[in-house]
Amino acid sequence: MEDFIAQIKFDEKGLVPAVIQCQKTGKVLTLCYLNRVALEKTLESGKIYLYRRSKGRLMLKGETSGHIQLLKEVFMDCEGKSLLIKVEQKVAACHKGYFSCYFRRLDKDGSSRIVEERIFDPEKVY
Numbered sequence: 001m002e003d004f005i006a007q008i009k010f011d012e013k014g015l016v017p018a019v020i021q022c023q024k025t026g027k028v029l030t031l032c033y034l035n036r037v038a039l040e041k042t043l044e045s046g047k048i049y050l051y052r053r054s055k056g057r058l059m060l061k062g063e064t065s066g067h068i069q070l071l072k073e074v075f076m077d078c079e080g081k082s083l084l085i086k087v088e089q090k091v092a093a094c095h096k097g098y099f100s101c102y103f104r105r106l107d108k109d110g111s112s113r114i115v116e117e118r119i120f121d122p123e124k125v126y
Contacts, residue, residue: 001043009080010036015051018083020061020093022100023072029093030101032061034083046071048087065122067091092119 010016015033022029032050034042038058041049048061048069062068069087076083094101096118103116 001040004074004076005036005039005043007076007080008039008083015053016081016083018050018085020048020069021084021086022089022093023086024088027100028102029069029087029089029099039083042071042085043074048085061093062090065091065095065120067093069093095122097122 008016014035016035016039018032018034020029020032021027032048033053034049035051035058038049038051041058048071050059050061051057052059060068068090070090071085072088073086074083075085089099092099094103096103097120098116099119100116103114104112105115106112
């Protein structure tokens with residue numbers, strides 16, 4: 001594990017971007033950032049930990065909603081500057097109630113529209 005982590009090029013803030021993907025469907029769920037501690041905790045626990053830039057702290061993905069992500073596979077890009085993490089998603093990845101954070105699609109007319117059904121009502125969770 002240390003050999004793998006040593007190959008990662010964390011940015012000047014100590015972070016590495018990670019694309020989180022559903023292992024079962026291949027759907028991209030979200031993009032998050034991990035610091036070294038978040039990556040170590042993820043690899044040790046089998047649950048996704050991330051660094052919340054807006055709050056300046058480590059966080060278990062789904063700690064509020066209970067919609068955790070179970071680690072299945074981790075890939076590093078060719079330069080060690082980003083990660084692809086495949087997970088088993090429990091319920092929804094998005095805090096707005098959708099399976100993926102990418103639930104809005106750009107249409108040809110320049111507008112965006114919701115293309116997923118909401119799985120849960122976030123007002124009842126938070």
